[in-house]
Amino acid sequence: MQLSNRLIKWLISGPPLVFLLIFFVAPSLIMIVTSFRLPGEFGGLVPLNIFAERSGIDSGLTLETYQFFLSDWIYLEIFLKSFVIATLTTIICIAMAYPLALLIANSPRKFRNLMIMLVVLPFASNFLIRVYAWMIILGPESTLSHVINHILGVLDFEPITLLFSPFAVLIGMVYVHLPFMILPLYTNLEKHDPILLDAAQDLGANRWQRFWSVTWPLSLPGIFSGSALVFIPVLGMFAIPDILGGTGDIMIGNLIKDQFLGTRDWPFGSTLSIMLTIAVLGVTVFFTWLARSVMRSP
Amino acid sequence: MRRSSPLLRLIAMLVYAFLYIPLCIVVVFSFNDSKLNAEWVGFTLYWYQTLWNDHEMLLAVRNSLFIACCASLSATILGTMAGLAIHRYRLKVLPILAFTPLAMPEILLGVSLLLFYLQVLNLTLGLISIILAHTTFCIGFVAIIVRARLQGMDESIFEAARDLGATPWQAFYHVTLPLIKPAIIAGALMSFTLSIDDFVITFFTKGIGEPILPIQIYTMIKVAVTPEINAISTLLMLLTLTLITLANRFGSSMLRDPSH
Numbered sequence: 265m266q267l268s269n270r271l272i273k274w275l276i277s278g279p280p281l282v283f284l285l286i287f288f289v290a291p292s293l294i295m296i297v298t299s300f301r302l303p304g305e306f307g308g309l310v311p312l313n314i315f316a317e318r319s320g321i322d323s324g325l326t327l328e329t330y331q332f333f334l335s336d337w338i339y340l341e342i343f344l345k346s347f348v349i350a351t352l353t354t355i356i357c358i359a360m361a362y363p364l365a366l367l368i369a370n371s372p373r374k375f376r377n378l379m380i381m382l383v384v385l386p387f388a389s390n391f392l393i394r395v396y397a398w399m400i401i402l403g404p405e406s407t408l409s410h411v412i413n414h415i416l417g418v419l420d421f422e423p424i425t426l427l428f429s430p431f432a433v434l435i436g437m438v439y440v441h442l443p444f445m446i447l448p449l450y451t452n453l454e455k456h457d458p459i460l461l462d463a464a465q466d467l468g469a470n471r472w473q474r475f476w477s478v479t480w481p482l483s484l485p486g487i488f489s490g491s492a493l494v495f496i497p498v499l500g501m502f503a504i505p506d507i508l509g510g511t512g513d514i515m516i517g518n519l520i521k522d523q524f525l526g527t528r529d530w531p532f533g534s535t536l537s538i539m540l541t542i543a544v545l546g547v548t549v550f551f552t553w554l555a556r557s558v559m560r561s562p
Numbered sequence: 563m564r565r566s567s568p569l570l571r572l573i574a575m576l577v578y579a580f581l582y583i584p585l586c587i588v589v590v591f592s593f594n595d596s597k598l599n600a601e602w603v604g605f606t607l608y609w610y611q612t613l614w615n616d617h618e619m620l621l622a623v624r625n626s627l628f629i630a631c632c633a634s635l636s637a638t639i640l641g642t643m644a645g646l647a648i649h650r651y652r653l654k655v656l657p658i659l660a661f662t663p664l665a666m667p668e669i670l671l672g673v674s675l676l677l678f679y680l681q682v683l684n685l686t687l688g689l690i691s692i693i694l695a696h697t698t699f700c701i702g703f704v705a706i707i708v709r710a711r712l713q714g715m716d717e718s719i720f721e722a723a724r725d726l727g728a729t730p731w732q733a734f735y736h737v738t739l740p741l742i743k744p745a746i747i748a749g750a751l752m753s754f755t756l757s758i759d760d761f762v763i764t765f766f767t768k769g770i771g772e773p774i775l776p777i778q779i780y781t782m783i784k785v786a787v788t789p790e791i792n793a794i795s796t797l798l799m800l801l802t803l804t805l806i807t808l809a810n811r812f813g814s815s816m817l818r819d820p821s822h
Contacts, residue, residue, distance in 0.1 A: 272730055277647035277656055280640040280701055284659040287698040288671070291678035298677055360580070363573040386581045388802045390759045392779050393795040397584030399787065400591065405598055439584065442577075471567070500667020503761060507783055517669050524673055524766065537673050544666060 299534035300325045329535040339519070343539070346515040349430075350498040353437040354445075354491045360438070361445035361490065366479070369453035380450060387443040395436050395507050402426040402435070402508070432508040437498050444493040452486025453479070484558045492551040496544050516540050585799065592792035609793040618773050619794065626758050626775035629689060633696035634753035640697065641704025641753070642746055646738075648705060649712040660702045671699060672766030679767065687769020695767040696757040703756065704749035711745035751809035755802055 333339050368379045386394070401408055404425055413423040426432060456479065464474045502517025516536065523533030595606035613619060644660050647653060663671055675695050679685045723733040761776040768774055775798075782791050 268730070273647070273651055276643050277651065277653060280644035280647070280660065280705075281656050283640055284656075284698065284701065287675065287678075287694055288659055288663055290682070291671075291674035294678050294681060295674040298681070360577050363570050364577045367570050367574040382578065383581065385803075385806070386585050388755065388806050389585060389799045390761075390776070390779070390795065390802070392761055392776055392783065393588060393791075393798065394584065396779075396783050396787075396791060396795070397588045399783065400587055401584060405601075407601070439580070442581070496665065497667055500669045502669060503765075503780075507780075517667070520669055520673060524676060530677065533673065534677065537670055540667065541670060544670075548665070 295534045295537060298530055299329060299538050300327065301531050302326060302328065303529045303531050329531045332532065333535055333539065339536075342514060342519055343516055343543070346499055346517075347543075349434065349437065349515060350495045352434060353441060353498045354494045356434070356438045357442055357445040357494050358487060358491070361442060361449050362483075365446050365449035365453050365486075368450050369456070376454070380447070383443055383446050391440065392503070392507075394440055395504055398432065398436050398439065398508060399427060402432050427508065428510040428513075430509065430513050433505050433513050436504040436508045437501065440504065441494045441498060444497075445490040448490040448493065449483065449486045452483050452489075456482055481558075485555050488551050488555040488558070492548060495547055495551075499543060499547070500540055516543075588792050589796045589799070591789055592796045594789060594792075597788060609789045612788075612790050613793045613797075616790065619775075619778055619790075622773035622775045622778040625689060625772050629692050629696065629774070630754045630757040632693045633700060633757040634750050636693070636697045637700030637753045637757075638704055638746060638750040641701040641749055642708050642742070644701055644705040645708025645712065645745075646742075649709045660705045662702075663699045664702045664706075668699075668760075668762035669766075671695070672763040675763070676766045687767060688772055691767045691769065692764055692774065695763050696753075696760060699760075699763065700753035700756055703752055704746075707749040707752065708742055708745045711742050715741055748809045751805050755805050755809075758798075759802070 364383070368376055368383075371379060400406060403409065404427065406426075409426055412426070416423055460478050460482075461474050464478050469477065499515075500517050501515060502521045505513050505515050505518055506521075516539075520533055520536045520540065523529045523536060590602070592609055593605050593607070594602055595604040595608065641660075644656060648657050648660070672695070675691075675698070676687075679687060679691050685691055720733055720737055723737045724730070728736070758775065761780065764774055764776055765780070768777055779791060779794065782788070
């Protein structure tokens with residue numbers, strides 16, 4: 265009996281475990297090793313020689329790529345810029361998602377599922393199509409561009425181009441990631457007990473006071489989990505700056521992509537990927553800590 | 563329930579508009595008789611005809627459907643096993659391995675798989691490398707859906723089946739499997755959608771040669787924008803919409819909160 269139970273456990277958990285060890289763990293380890301190696305002359309890598317110490321040849325393992333990363337200010341600057349874009353995207357997402365999530369949570373129960381479905385639906389269309397849609401809207405011949413430039417002309421300003429700018433990147437980021445903020449916020453707001461708001465009203469609090477002293481503090485855990493869900497994918501995004509941004513609007517993701525598909529410098533690409541992983545871990549820890557400290561405070 | 567202020571309603575309406583207007587524009591311009599996506603000229607089906615005669619694009623659609631079928635099949639089998647195992651046993655490693663790929667930026671999985679394929683497996687990149695990559699990130703989604711279904715179930719019926727003399731396999735086949743079937747179908751449809759939509763991981767694991775749908779769309783966007791993209795986008799939206807409706811029908815009994 266005991267034996268057959270253990271056998272069943274391994275029969276069920278074994279196959280997915282082995283698959284993920286091969287296709288998730290092994291590739292991650294390979295990437296870490298690659299970051300300590302040297303690029304080959306025509307792409308690829310300088311061969312490894314583990315027994316080099318004994319024979320006196322170079323072992324092929326080095327910290328060079330990490331030193332290179334830290335030596336040039338431009339790479340840190342791109343990391344910093346990516347953090348700024350991720351922060352702005354998160355803030356705009358909170359500002360847009362909050363009213364909608366609040367309205368859905370306050371709606372009669374029978375409408376809520378439909379309203380949430382309407383949030384998720386556009387999200388189900390192809391990612392590239394959603395980004396491409398903004399190419400049409402922000403393009404130089406679009407109605408929006410004409411209207412804005414007409415107004416600027418009347419006010420005696422230079423005409424502007426909307427597409428291929430940091431502004432376009434930001435809009436694309438918000439558009440693609442907004443549902444990630446709306447869903448956790450709604451899940452949080454829906455659980456609030458209306459009795460708390462009634463009590464605040466009985467104590468003489470007006471609409472704003474009720475919001476800031478009851479609803480807002482209670483919704484902070486929802487905001488933090490939504491922020492993590494928006495911030496992390498934005499930090500590693502390369503397609504949106506690639507499609508909507510100009511040449512100067514590159515982010516960490518574009519830098520990594522170029523190392524693998526452009527200059528073919530695998531070790532430096534791996535180093536950048538590991539830096540991104542560390543940044544993502546840091547962000548996750550930060551938001552988890554924020555959520556915990558809010559839960560603990562009275 | 564409390565009354566919402568008119569201001570809140572207005573802002574919420576604007577957010578809905580923000581979500582839907584871009585997609586509506588894509589659909590409308592797919593029927594527009596102009597090479598520019600700028601203003602409405604007249605109705606035409608020309609771009610759908612162009613699409614129908616674009617053999618490269620049709621091949622890409624076929625390849626992507628093939629990839630999505632294979633990836634969702636393998637991810638559904640492995641993901642269901644993972645969901646069952648994570649629910650039934652106190653496992654430490656498997657949940658981390660299954661759920662971490664969902665929480666990281668996609669580019670990291672794409673890049674590390676590229677290195678792995680080229681250095682270790684010595685695999686020629688193509689359909690197989692993409693199928694394996696898609697399976698890797700779909701397993702976690704299926705496992706989450708299956709586990710959610712199991713968490714809402716009464717454990718005692720499985721025990722009852724065993725007490726009545728069923729072998730573990732009989733208990734699984736006649737009791738557990740019928741109960742988690744909606745979750746398995748929902749998971750399969752979700753993996754299919756995720757696979758056919760995935761751009762980033764496909765981009766890194768595709769190699770050269772076979773055209774793949776998202777890559778084909780990306781190239782068109784980057785090189786020459788024509789309303790043919792609008793046509794393929796509209797058809798893709800239709801496909802995803804159908805799949806979601808199906809997933810919703812099978813999954814609704816699972817997603818619905820038993821309290822209401």
